[in-house]
Structure formats: structure tokens, C-alpha cells
Amino acid sequence: MSKFTIAIHGGAGTILKSMLTPELELSYHIGLQDALNAGYHILEKGGFSIDAVQAAVVSLENNILFNAGKGSVFTNKGIHEMDACLMEGKNLEAGSVAGVRSVKNPILLCSEIMQHSGHVLLSGQGAQDFAVLRGMELLPEDYFYSEFRYNQWQEIKDSELYLLDHKENAGGSDKKFGTVGAVALDVHGNVAAATSTGGMTNKRYGRLGDSCIVGIGNYANNKTCAVSCTGHGEFFIRSVVAYDVSCLMEYKGMNLKDACEKVVLDKLVKIEGEGGLIAVDTLGSYELCFNSEGMYRGAKTSDGINVVGIYK
Numbered sequence: 519m520s521k522f523t524i525a526i527h528g529g530a531g532t533i534l535k536s537m538l539t540p541e542l543e544l545s546y547h548i549g550l551q552d553a554l555n556a557g558y559h560i561l562e563k564g565g566f567s568i569d570a571v572q573a574a575v576v577s578l579e580n581n582i583l584f585n586a587g588k589g590s591v592f593t594n595k596g597i598h599e600m601d602a603c604l605m606e607g608k609n610l611e612a613g614s615v616a617g618v619r620s621v622k623n624p625i626l627l628c629s630e631i632m633q634h635s636g637h638v639l640l641s642g643q644g645a646q647d648f649a650v651l652r653g654m655e656l657l658p659e660d661y662f663y664s665e666f667r668y669n670q671w672q673e674i675k676d677s678e679l680y681l682l683d684h685k686e687n688a689g690g691s692d693k694k695f696g697t698v699g700a701v702a703l704d705v706h707g708n709v710a711a712a713t714s715t716g717g718m719t720n721k722r723y724g725r726l727g728d729s730c731i732v733g734i735g736n737y738a739n740n741k742t743c744a745v746s747c748t749g750h751g752e753f754f755i756r757s758v759v760a761y762d763v764s765c766l767m768e769y770k771g772m773n774l775k776d777a778c779e780k781v782v783l784d785k786l787v788k789i790e791g792e793g794g795l796i797a798v799d800t801l802g803s804y805e806l807c808f809n810s811e812g813m814y815r816g817a818k819t820s821d822g823i824n825v826v827g828i829y830k
């Protein structure tokens with residue numbers, strides 16, 4: 519039997535046990551496991567990785583605990599602006615959205631863009647108009663609201679600060695990134711990657727992060743691997759993270775583990791780029807690699823592995 523694998527993340531950063539009650543920790547575990555199962559279920563029936571990563575990300579976007587779709591963070595204007603990207607490794611097809619406000623599942627809009635727009639990246643109102651054209655569900659602003667994220671924004675909204683999701687307090691050093699992602703290998707040998715985010719609390723409106731950019735926050739190539747990132751987007755953009763992992767494999771012959779570690783634990787660290795990534799290769803290996811205190815993460819494989827974790 520050909521191997522199949524799925525890995526997911528729900529954001530990286532400083533995630534301390536003291537920041538989570540046992541109940542909340544359990545809810546995160548359940549949310550991660552549900553997302554893994556949603557994707558795995560498709561893979562075990564012989565389905566495609568592109569569908570599996572979308573199913574996993576939709577599950578996380580619909581979960582208010584994670585900073586994507588419902589529960590996205592607030593910009594400095596007190597609104598939600600979401601970025602997402604979907605890519606498949608066979609033909610290098612991709613679809614991305616940037617700065618959308620009322621699309622329930624931005625990752626599904628990425629799929630529509632990939633298949634039906636003739637473009638790769640649509641932003642703002644144009645992306646939303648395209649969503650309507652494709653018959654997608656738009657929801658009012660309050661669908662995306664969560665009290666937790668609103669309070670985070672209140673702490674810093676009158677400052678120039680912008681924060682990664684779940685920072686413990688504005689003045690402290692604890693932070694957690696938010697963004698969700700999935701990568702998968704299917705039985706047909708295809709890899710795919712999906713990433714979706716509300717971005718960073720109090721980010722300047724109109725700011726785009728790494729998550730919507732092919733090759734930075736999200737990348738898939740059947741020659742090498744599929745990668746989905748989470749972390750301080752500006753540093754990830756400057757480091758061209760996802761494509762760099764793929765390039766190290768393609769041009770330098772590195773294996774998945776070494777390539778991920780080179781980028782996350784060496785290159786990003788050198789420029790103080792905090793965060794992590796998940797990746798799978800075409801052999802079915804996976805990596806959950808981060809230079810932060812923790813990363814919400816999980817993986818499930820046809821070899822019987824099923825892991826979910828939060829802390830280092």
C-alpha cells in the first residue's frame with residue numbers, strides 16, 4: 519500500500535502551560551484531532567491531498583479557538599482581514615486570497631480562485647466579489663468575532679504595536695502566533711498545502727502576511743515537499759521560507775528534516791524570525807518544526823502514527 523500522511527498546525531509561539539486551563543488545553547487537543555481526522559478520512563479512502571488539506575483547514579477555520587476564519591484577530595481598524603493560500607504539488611497550481619473580510623472559509627475561496635479565476639491571488643473586495651460570483655457564503659462581521667481576540671486588541675489598539683495571536687500581555691514577552699495549516703501526501707504520490715490566518719492583532723489594515731504568498735507561507739511541489747508556515751510573517755517573507763525548504767531538498771539534496779531545521783532553527787533564528795512550519799515529503803515523512811516555545815500541531819499517518827501536541 520502507498521503511504522499517506524497528514525500534518526496540521528494551529529499556530530506557534532510562546533505557549534506556556536500556565537496560559538492554558540486544563541479545559542482549554544483539552545479543547546485545543548480536540549480541535550486539532552478533529553482537523554487531523556477530517557483530512558485523514560479523505561486520504562484513507564484514496565482521496566487527494568488537495569481535498570484533505572482543505573478539509574483539515576476548514577475544520578480549524580470553523581473553530582473559534584484558532585486565528586483563522588471564525589475567531590480571527592482584529593486589525594488596527596477593529597475589523598478582520600484574512601489571508602489564505604492553497605497549493606498542489608503535481609502541476610504547481612495555486613490559489614490565494616488576501617485581506618478578505620466576510621468569507622466564511624477563505625481556504626475554499628482559494629480553491630475557487632485556483633480552479634476558476636485564471637489568476638493565483640485575489641485581494642480585498644475583488645476577492646469577495648469573486649466569492650459571490652462562485653456562490654460562496656459571505657457572513658456578517660460578527661460571525662468572526664470572539665471576545666478573547668477583541669480583548670487582545672483592546673489592550674494595544676491605541677499603540678503602534680501589532681501582535682502575534684494570543685500574546686499573554688502586550689508588555690510581556692510571551693506570544694503565540696496564530697494561523698492554521700495542513701500539509702498532506704496522498705496514495706497517488708501528490709502533496710498539497712493549505713494555510714489560513716487572521717494575521718496579527720492590531721496589524722495595520724491592508725497589511726498582508728506570509729500566509730497568502732505562494733512559496734513563503736505555503737508551498738507544495740511533488741518533486742520535494744509541501745510546507746505550511748506560522749510565525750511572524752514579516753520575517754517569513756524576508757526569508758522566503760516555504761520555497762527555501764523545497765529548494766534545499768531539490769538543489770542541495772537535503773532530506774526533509776535537515777531542510778526544515780536549516781530554515782527554521784538556523785536561518786530564521788539568525789534574523790530573529792520566530793515561528794515554525796509543518797511539512798511532508800513524497801516518501802510520507804513529516805516534520806513539525808518550530809523555534810518558538812510551542813506550536814499547536816498534529817500528524818497522522820498510514821503507518822499508524824497519531825500525534826497531537828502543544829508545548830515543546
Ligand code: ASP
Binds near residue numbers: 683694715729752
Ligand atoms: N504568519 C501570520 C502572519 O504574519 C501570523 C501567524 O502565523 O500567526 O500573518
